[in-house]
Amino acid sequence: MNSIYFYSMISMGGIAALLAGGLGFAANHFHVEKDPRVAKVEDALPSANCGACGYAGCESFAEAVVKGEAPVGGCPVGGDSVSTEIADIMGSENESSEKVVAELICAGGLKETKKSGKYDGIKSCKAAHQVNGGEKICQYSCLGFGDCEAICPFDAIFINDNGLPEIDPDACTGCGKCIDECPRNVLLLAPYQAKNHIRCSSHNIGKIVRKTCEVGCIACSLCLRACPVDAIEMKDNLAVIDYEKCVNCGICADKCPTGTIEFQGERIQKVEINDNCVGCTLCAKACPVEAIEGEIKKLHEVDQEICIQCGLCYEACNVDAVDLFYESDLS
Incomplete structure (x- = not known):
């Protein structure tokens, strides 16, 4: 009997050694070198793993960046600082995209909407939507039970006293989780600006x-x-x-x-061009309604009858020649 145990242990040990050798050979023979930049890019990311970039997590996004399948500015959570760091790692220019945030496309709260009855079910938008649509008559309205607030990984949403979600644009990363969670589709992504x-x-x-x-x-x-x-x-x-x-x-x-x-x-009330103007025409080119006139290298003027007070000329000017006036400035 002892000899059986002895030979069994020998054979099992031999098999184990053979398998270990095979695994070792496979590991060496089929080993794929991982680009060291993947780890560097992943370290630069905020480790939120929120999926706002369109990938499963930060590691997947980092691998996609290194492969050239994702832009260096594809992380909306990290913003410009992270995209700049990743661009340095990749030896490319910063291609940061404009920040987007969630916006509510419903202003019909408890005060503004008519009620169809009393809802006593589960306090969940999805549940209310499936049962009888909640308490509001409008079938397109926000239900206000806070599914978006609960799903937000950055605490950027809270339900106010009027039963509507309020979104902190600075805390929101544009990950889109709240949009996917809303059964009424009353949330969308919009430019931060x-x-x-x-x-x-x-x-x-x-x-x-x-x-x-x-x-x-x-x-x-x-x-x-x-x-x-x-x-x-x-x-x-x-x-x-x-x-x-x-x-x-x-x-x-x-x-x-x-x-x-x-x-x-605050709305812009008036736009004027001051003596700093060098006549570069950048403001005129930026104006969407052709409200700015002037010759090259000469002081330009704003036609107040045409101007829509959008402020694009102010953003285009690089010599501080455009003045914006708000209601508080004119009162």
């Missing part, structure tokens, strides 16, 4: 909207006709803004009769 937002997602006709919500879009098209750069169009009874075309002039918000369009921040 955007100031004009249409706070409605209803595709009902104006007559029905008026009966269900005080601040809903009634498809009157006043914003569309007022926009000087054609950045708004009507899609199935709803005004939709094209952020790539929008110049943040705020004219659409002024014209909206229901307050559906919100302008964030």
Whole structure:
């Protein structure tokens, strides 16, 4: 019996040694050198693993960057500082993309919307949406139970007293998790610098909207006709803004009769060009409505009748020759 155990141990040891040798040979023979830049790029990332870059996590994104499959500025959480560091690692130029943040396209809170009844079910947007649509009559409205708040990995969302999510643009990374979580699709990603937002997602006709919500879009098209750069169009009874075309002039918000369009921040009231102007024409080229005139190397002027106070000329000028005046400056 002892001899059986002895030979069994010998044979098992031999098999183990053979397998170990085979594994060792395979490891050496089929070994693939990992680019050391992958680890460096991963170390430069914020390790949020949020998926905002479009990859499963920071390691996957780092590998994609090194392979040339992802841009060095593809991490919205890290911002310019991280993209600059990654660009240095990769020996390329910084290609940081514009920051985007989540925006709510519904202003119909508890105060503004009509109720269909009392909802006593699970306090979850998904649950309410599947059962009877919650308490609001408008089937496009925000349900307000905070599924977006719960899913946000950066604590950038909270539900206010009016039953609507408020988003901290500085804390938001644009990862899109809240958008995927919302059963009503009342969240979207918009440029961080955007100031004009249409706070409605209803595709009902104006007559029905008026009966269900005080601040809903009634498809009157006043914003569309007022926009000087054609950045708004009507899609199935709803005004939709094209952020790539929008110049943040705020004219659409002024014209909206229901307050559906919100302008964030203080509106520019007047634009003037001062004596610092060197006549480079950069401001004139930046103006979307051709409100600036002047000859090369001579002082330019703003036609106040045409100017839409968007401020693009101010951003284009590099000699501090453009002055912006706000309501507080003129009062």
